[in-house]
Amino acid sequence: MFKYLFLIFSSALLLSSCAKDTPLEVTPDDYNNAVDKVTEVIIHDIFSPPVASRIYAYSNIAAYEVLAQNHPEYSSLAGKLNGLGETPKAENPAVNHDVAALIAQMEMAKSLIFSEDRITEVRDSLYKTWEDQNADELEASKAYGLQVADHIKNWMDGDMYKQTRTMPKFSVNADNPSRWQPTPPAYMDGIEPHWMKIRTFVLDSASQFKPVPPPAFSMDEGSEFHKQLMEVYDVRNEMTEKGDDSEEAAIAKFWDCNPYVSTHKGHLMFATKKITPGGHWIGIVKIATKKNNADLMETVYVYTKTSIALFDGFISCWDEKYRSNLIRPETLINQYIDDSWTPVLQTPPFPEYSSGHSVVSGAAAEVLTEIYGDDFQFDDDTETAYGLPVRSFNSFRAASSEAALSRLYGGIHYRAAIDEGLKQGRQVGQYIVSNLHMKNDGEALSHSGN
C-alpha cells in the first residue's frame, strides 16, 4: 500500500516540477490512503478495539469539520456531538479545504497513535509535493487544517481518555464462578475496564441502550445458560468434524478482527496482528464509497458517520461488558467439560457479554444502510492482506449479522451475547441515524450500486 502511495506522490512530483502554482488536489483515494495508513499504524502499535475506534473517529471528524465549512449541503458537527463547540472558519481565502481536511486528519491521527514517524513520513512527503506545486496554498491550508485539529484536540481532551489511563485495573474475582477471568494463552488483564466513562458522541450515556442481562449463570443441565454454553462446545465439535474448510470456519476466521493474537511455541512467542472490528467496518466504508464513486466530501462524510457509530457502539458495549462481567466459554469448558478444548478463535481479553463485534457491526451497518440503502451488494476484500478470502454480501445488515454469528463459530461468545449484542448495536446505530443529521437534504445518498 505504502509503495503504491509513494508511486503516486513521486509521479505527482515529476509533473509538478515544471508547473508553478497549480491548484492542489486531494482525491478520495488520497483520503482512503490516509485512513489506510491510520489502520496500518493502529495494527503496528497494537491498539485495542475501543481505543482504535477513538483514533478513527477523531481523525475523521477533524477532516469532516474542515470540509463541511466548504460544503453548504453538509453541516458542522458542532453542537451535535457532545461538547463540540463551533469549528473555526477559514479566514484566508487561499485555504484549500480539501488539503486542509487531509492535514487535519493526519494531525489528529499523529497525536492519537504512538508511532508518529509512520504518519509524518507520509505527511512530509505530501507537504513536499504540495509545496512544489503551490506553496502559498499549502501554507494557508496547513495553518487552517492545524487550527481545526487544535480545536478538535481541545474538545477531545475532555473525553476522559487521559483520566481512564490511570484508573484502577480490572480486578479479577476468581471466587465467583460466573465472573470473567483472564484466558489462555496470554492471560492478559481485562482491557479498558473504564471505557464506559469515555464521553459518548451522540448517545446520552453509555448505558442508554443497556441490553437485557445475559441468561443467569448456572451450570445446571437444562438451564438456559448451560444450554448456550453447550452450544458453543457442540458447534466447535461439529466444525472439527467438518474440517477446516467448513463455511462456519470461514466465517469465524473472516471476522476474527483480533488485533493481537498471541502464539506460544515453547519459549518462542509470536503475535499475529490484524485489524480491529472497527477497522474492518472502516474498510467496508472504503469499499462502499469507492463503489458509489463518492467524491472527497462524501467519502469523508461516510467515514465520519460510520466511525461515530463505531465509537459510541464500543462505549455502549463496554458499559455492559464490565457490568455483567461474564465468564468466557473457554474458561468454563476447560474447567468443567474438556480441559484441552480450545476455541477456533483466540478469546479476546475482556468479559463476554455483550459481543463487541456484534454491537459495533450492528451500529455501523445501520448508519451505512441509512446512507446507501438496505440493498447494497459489495465484495468485502478488507481481510485479504491477512491471508483471508473475499466474502460477498447483499447488504450491510447481512454483513453485520454474519459478523455477529462469527463469534459463535469462533467459540468465543454464547448465543445471547450475539443476539442481544446485535440488537444493542442496531439500537445505537438507529439512534445515531435519527439524531445525528449531517446533511441538510437528508442523509441518504443515491448510489450507483447494483
Added chain:
Amino acid sequence: MNSITKISLLAFLGLVTFSCSDKPELFTNPDTEKAGISFQNTLTPTEDMNILDYLYFYNGGGLAIGDINNDGLPDIYFSGNQVKNQLYLNKGNLQFEDITETAGVAGKSDWNTGAVMGDVNGDGFLDIYVCAVVGLNGLDGYNELFINNGDGTFTESAAKYGLDLDTFSSSAAFLDYDLDGDLDIYILNHAVHTQSSFGKADLRHERNPQTGDRLMRNDGDRFTDVSEQAGIYGGINSYGLGIAVSDFNLDGYPDLYIGNDFHEDDYYYINNGDGTFTEDLKNHFGHTSRFSMGSDVADLNHDGWPDLISLDMLPQDENVLKSTEGDDNIQTQRLRTDRYGYHYQFTRNMLFINRDGGDYQETALLSGVAATDWSWSALFGDYNQDMQQDLFISNGIPKRPNDLDYIKFVSSDQIQNKINNTALIDQKALEQMPDGVTRNYVYEGSEDLQFKDQSETWIAQDTLVSGATAYADLDDDGDLDLVTNNINTSPTLYINQTNDKATYLKLYLKTPTQNDFALGAKVYAYANGVQQFKELYPVRGFQASSEPVIHFGFGNQKKVDSIRIIWPDRSTQLLKDIATNETLHVKQENTSPFNYATLRPKQQLIFKSVTDSLGLDFVHREDAYSDFDREKLIPYLVGDRGPAVAQGDLNGDGKTDLFFGGSKYIASKIYLQGDSTFVKTDFPGIQNDSINEEVTAVIADFNNDGKNDLMTGTAGGDFYNKARPLLDVLYLNEGDSFIASALPELFENTSVLAVYDYDNDGDLDVFAGSQSVTASFGKLPSSYLLENDKGTFRVAQEFKELGMVTAAVWDDFDGDGKADLIAVGEWMAPTFLKNEGTKLKIVSKTKDGLEGLWQSIIPFDIDGDGDIDYVVGNWGENSKFQASAESPMKMYYSDFDNNGQTETIVATAKDGNYYPLMGLDALASQVVSLRKKYQSYRDFAGQNIEEILSEEQLKNSKILNVNTLKTGYLQNNGNSFDFVPLPRDLQVAPVMAFCLFDFDGDGNDEVLAGGNYFGVQPFHGRLDSFTGALIESDSNITSGEKLGLNFAGKSIRDLSVIHLNGKAYLIATPNNEKIQLYQLKR
C-alpha cells in the same frame, strides 16, 4: 574465622600478582584445535527441524568427562544434536585424541542430548549413557548405553539392559537410590508440545510414556522401570531440564531435585528409604525458578547441608532485561497458584540454602546470583582453592525468542499466517530474531554466601553459546578445569591457573560393590577449624557429568586435620593428618557403621507448637483489594498491613484477653480468657464496625474509669478522602458492652498507636502514626500526637513531614525521666522526637543517611552495655530493591502525565546510572506519553531515569530516598546512636515484628523477630525466607527453625506473649493466615 579472611586475602593477593596482563586471571583457553579436539556441535535448522518444530532446538549437546581407560587422565565425551558424538582420549599435557571410531561410540540417534558416565556393570570401567529425542518430526534412534570393554572399545548395549528408551530425553543421572550397591538411573524427559492453557497441576499424576521421567532400577543384567511404584511423576507437562542428586535431608538415601521448564513445578523427591520417593516441594521451598534449567548442589556455608542453585533466564544487562519478556503479572500468577495448583515460580535463578533439611532459604538476590541471562549449566567448585565454593554458569542462545520487539512488532509481518497454515517458519523470519549470545559467568564464593562476579577477571569474555559444562582436572595439576559444549563453535577448555598458588586435595574413591566409583559417598574435610563437605555425584549442571572426583581447596594450608568419608553403604572411615596437594585413591576399608542420626541438627527447642489449642482459632483473611490495581507503579502494597493484635483485660476478671483486627468487611475478633481456654466473644459495639480494617490496636483504660477500653487504628489503603472507615476508633468499656466514642476526625491510613502519658497529667495520650495517603503513594501523610483530657482526645501536635510511619515506640532516650518517641517508617530515617512535656521535638540523634524501608522497632540493650539500644527491622537485602549510602534507591513521585493522578517510579543504581525497576509496558500504562517517546523496546532498554523522564517531569518530581535496607540496631553511645547492621540471616526478608520476653527462661530478656512480606511485584519473587530469629545479644542470634518456630513462608505481623494458667505462650500472627500458638518450654 579470622584465618579464613586471611586466607582469602592471601589468595586474593596471590591473584593480584598475575593480574597485570590482559589475560584472564584464573582460567585460560587453549586452542581447542591444537589440543586435538575437532568436535563441534553444528546446528543446521531445516524446514522440518527448527525452533518452531522443536522448542528445545537450541538446548545443545551433552558432555561427560571421566577416565575411560583408567590411566589417571580424564577423557572427554561430547554428544552432538545433529552431529555424531565424539570421544577424546586424554594423552596428557592437554593433548587429546579422537578415538570415536575405534571406540565405537559415535551413536546412532538423530538427535542426541545429555551424556553421562557411570559404571553400570561394576567392572571398574566407566560406561557412557547418551540420551536422545526420538519420535519428534521423524527423529529416529534411542537412548544408547555404551558399555566399556576395558580395551578402548565399547559395545552399545542399551537394549540388552532395558535402557533403550525412545522418548524425549534431556539427560539422565546415575544414583543408587535403594542402596543395594549398584547404579540405578533416573532418566529426565521433557514435553515437546506447547500448552496454550496452564492446565491443572495434577496432570502430573497421569503418566505419559514420551514425556514422563523414568526411574530405572538396576536388577543386575537389566534395568526395571519402577517409576510408578517409586512415586515418580510422569505427566504430560513435565519439561525436565535440570536434575540434581543429593542426600538433601542427610538420611543416607539419595534425594532428587528435578527442574521443570515453564509452569510445571520443580519436583523435590525425598527418598523414603523403602524404594519410594515423596515429592514434597511445597513443604520445603517457598518459591522456585520458573523456567528452570540446569542446577547444582554443594554445601556453600560449611554447615554440612547441601545447598542448591536452580537456573533460569533473567538477564542482568539493562539492554536485554528491558527488551525481553519478564515475569507474569500478579493476576496471572495468582491464577496459576490459586486456581491451577502450581507453586510460586519466578523468572530468575534461585539459590536455596538448606536449613537443616527443613525449609530452604532462598537468597539469590541477596547473594548476587539471581540474573545470569539465558543460563544452562551451574557448576559449584572451589576454582581458586580458597576453601569457598565458586560458581560457573554457562550461557547463551543463538536466537532470543522472548525479545519483545520481535514478539510484538517483527513477528507479525514475518510470520503472518505461516504458523497455522504450513507449520513452517521462514529462515528469514528467524533471522530477524535477535541473538542471545551472552558471556559465561563465574562468581567467587565467600563464606557469608555473597558471590562476587569475577567474569571479567577470571575468564575471557566469550561470545559463544555454551551449554553443557563439566569439570575435571584435565592437566592433572590439582585444580579444577572446565569444559563447555558450545553451539556452532568448538568446545571451550577452561584451564585453571591456580596451580601452586593454593593447595588442594583430590580424592578418588573405590568401593567393593558394583557401585565401585562410590556414587553417593560423602566426604568431609576439616582443616583449620573449617568443615568442607562434598558428595560424589558426577551428574550435575546440565546434560553433563563431571569427573567422578572429590576436590577440595585449602588456601595455603599444608595439612588437613582429618577427612571423614561416609560410604554409600552407611559405613564410615576417618583419615587423619593428610598433606595437601595430593591425589588420594581411597579404598573402602577399616570402616565402622555410621549413624546418620548424628547429623541431625542439635536443636534447643524452646517453642513447642500448640496451634489450634486454647480455643484460639483466629484466622486472618486479607480482603481482595490490591493497591496495584489502582496505583500500578507503587513499589509495594499498603492495603495489607494488618491485622492488629492487642491484649489486655476487657471484662474485668483480671485475665488477659485478646483482640485481633479484621480486614475490610471482615469483623475483628475478641477472645476472652477463661479458666483453661479462650472463648471467642462478640461485642456488637466493636464487631459491627466490620467495614474497618484494623491494623493496630491498644487495650488500656483511656478514661480512667478503672475499666480497659479499646482503641483501634484503621487503614487498608482502599478508603480515601473523608471515608469514615479511615477514622480510628475509641471503644469505651461500659461494663458489658463497648460504645464507640469520638476521636478527632483524622482520615488517615493509621499504622501505629503508641500510648503514653507524655504530659504527665495522669491519663494516657496517644501517638497516631500514619503510613500512606490512599491513591497518592509518595505523598507524606500526617501523623498526630493526641492529648487525652479525661477520655476526650484532641490533636496536640500534627507532624506533616515526619514521613510514612510504620512503627513507633515511647522510650526515654535522653534519660530525663520522660519517655520520648522514636518513629520509624518507609522512605524515612528512624526519627527521634524528644518529649518536652507539652510537645514533641524532632532531635538529631543519628548520623544522616539512615533512610530505609523500616518496619519495626523495639528498645533492647542488645550489646549488653547497660543502656538501651533500639533494634530496627528494615526491608532486608534479598529483593530487587538495592540501596546504599553511595547509591540510594530513589522514588520519583509526581503526576507525570498531568491527569490529576500521581504516580511513583522507583529506580535503583546500576553502574552509576539509575534505571527504573519496571519495564516500558508497566510505565507506559500509566505515563502514556512514553509510548510515543519509545516506539520499540530496544529504544527504551538501557535508558536511565533521567533519559526516560523529560527535564520538566524530573523537575516536578519529588524524590524520596532509601539509603539502607539492612535490619540492625541503633547502638546507644550516650548522646547519639550509631546504626549497626545485624547478620545476614536477618537480611533475607523484611523484619516486621518484634517481641521482648525471656523466652528461654535464663533470667534475661531476648528479642524475638519475625517477618516476611509478599505484597510485591513478581520480579522480586516472594520475600518468604525469614524463619524468625531470637536475639539474645548482638553476637548471639539463633534462627527460628532451630528453636521450634515455623515462620518460613508466613508474613508475621505481630508477636505477643500471653499467660494462661501460669504458662507462657507465644502468639505469632501472620497476615492472611491462621495464627500460630507456641508453648514456651521453660
